[in-house]
Amino acid sequence: METKTLGRKEREYLRHRREIMDAALVLFSSNGYHNVTMNQIAARAEFAVGTLYKFFTNKESLYNALITEKLSEYLQEWESVVDWAADEISIIRASVKAHIRIFNRNLDYVRLYLSETKGSSFSLRAGLEKEMKTKIRSMMEKVARVCEAGMEKGLFRRMNPLHMVLALDGIIDSFLMEGLENPEAMPFEADQILDLFFNGVLVPDGGRNG
């Protein structure tokens, strides 16, 4: 770990940086990226506006820092959970549960992520998206490999593993979004997602040929 070698100065720098990010997160996630000014962030973080620019080159890079940091945490936690499980079905099960849990623990960030982004610098955002997409893609590939292993073992039906991953992610996202919008009217369990994903909706052999 490098952590120990950080001097007081560095730690102070990082603490200030964190204070700014925390202030920005609260404001962004409740008001939306654009309805928050740098002055407001500065006020909440108890710094002057100018100081923010010593830590982040501009407003968008502050936003990017928040998003990328949390996404990395998210993926890291997800990986640690998933690596722990044994057979393919348990891995999928653990993955879905982890998704739901981490999602619910980070609703502020989800709202921040979904909040409208209206920056003008196209390229910076494109860079962010690319980095994020790469990370998400590597997570999907990991799941795809699990799916393939499951197929080899005869647990899962033979199909394009990417399709399997897309289906699973789609169902999860759909449930999570619905739960975000209607928290009370939409209670659900990981098991319900898993049941749908594993077994589909048809009654087994419901009057058709076996």
Add this chain to the structure above:
Amino acid sequence: METKTLGRKEREYLRHRREIMDAALVLFSSNGYHNVTMNQIAARAEFAVGTLYKFFTNKESLYNALITEKLSEYLQEWESVVDWAADEISIIRASVKAHIRIFNRNLDYVRLYLSETKGSSFSLRAGLEKEMKTKIRSMMEKVARVCEAGMEKGLFRRMNPLHMVLALDGIIDSFLMEGLENPEAMPFEADQILDLFFNGVLVPDGGRNG
């Protein structure tokens, strides 16, 4: 039909309105909502900026007009297709196929919509207005009733119909988004979505109890 009773004036008004909307769509969908100015739209539509404000109270309402118009068309076409089908499985099948077809025919609008919501592939319906959400909700309820009917008939397993709809929509959105981002690397058929939704991924009775 009211259409015939429209005088020349009204038709001209509507034509001008349409010209403005067409210009806006082209610019928005290729540059993104925030990177297009009212002056640019005016130039392309061959009107003066001020004129745009005779047709739309502001930039956002022009954007909303584009989105709501297209979404209504989308839903109307979807309904006409779905009403045509017979049994519940055929209805679901027709619904998925219609979704894919209409989506592919309106990629410009999809990009326009995504440009406003900053390109998150999270959920297609994350950033819509209340009115639009109501419409989509009523579509979902329609599908939910089909699902319930299917359960009554013993075609589908008993479950919360909303869950069934969410799962189906989630899978569709997930496939469509992937196809939008990797058009060449991600060919898929409606049947693959339907197979996943209907049958799930597990091998039927794959070594477990029947």
Add this chain to the structure above:
DNA sequence: TCGCAATATGAATTATAATTCAAATATTAT
């Protein structure tokens, strides 16, 4: 042809908020 109403024009206004930077303050080294 004249005048009234409707419509279109686009330079000027307005609003907003991101960003800068010269000055102030704090910290550290000698």
Add this chain to the structure above:
DNA sequence: ATAATATTTGAATTATAATTCATATTGCGA
């Protein structure tokens, strides 16, 4: 203590683009 260095400050600057409105143009009936 003093100077050198680093950090913070926030009023002023800058940039942008949405929106307005006094004026010009057009359409149309008498």
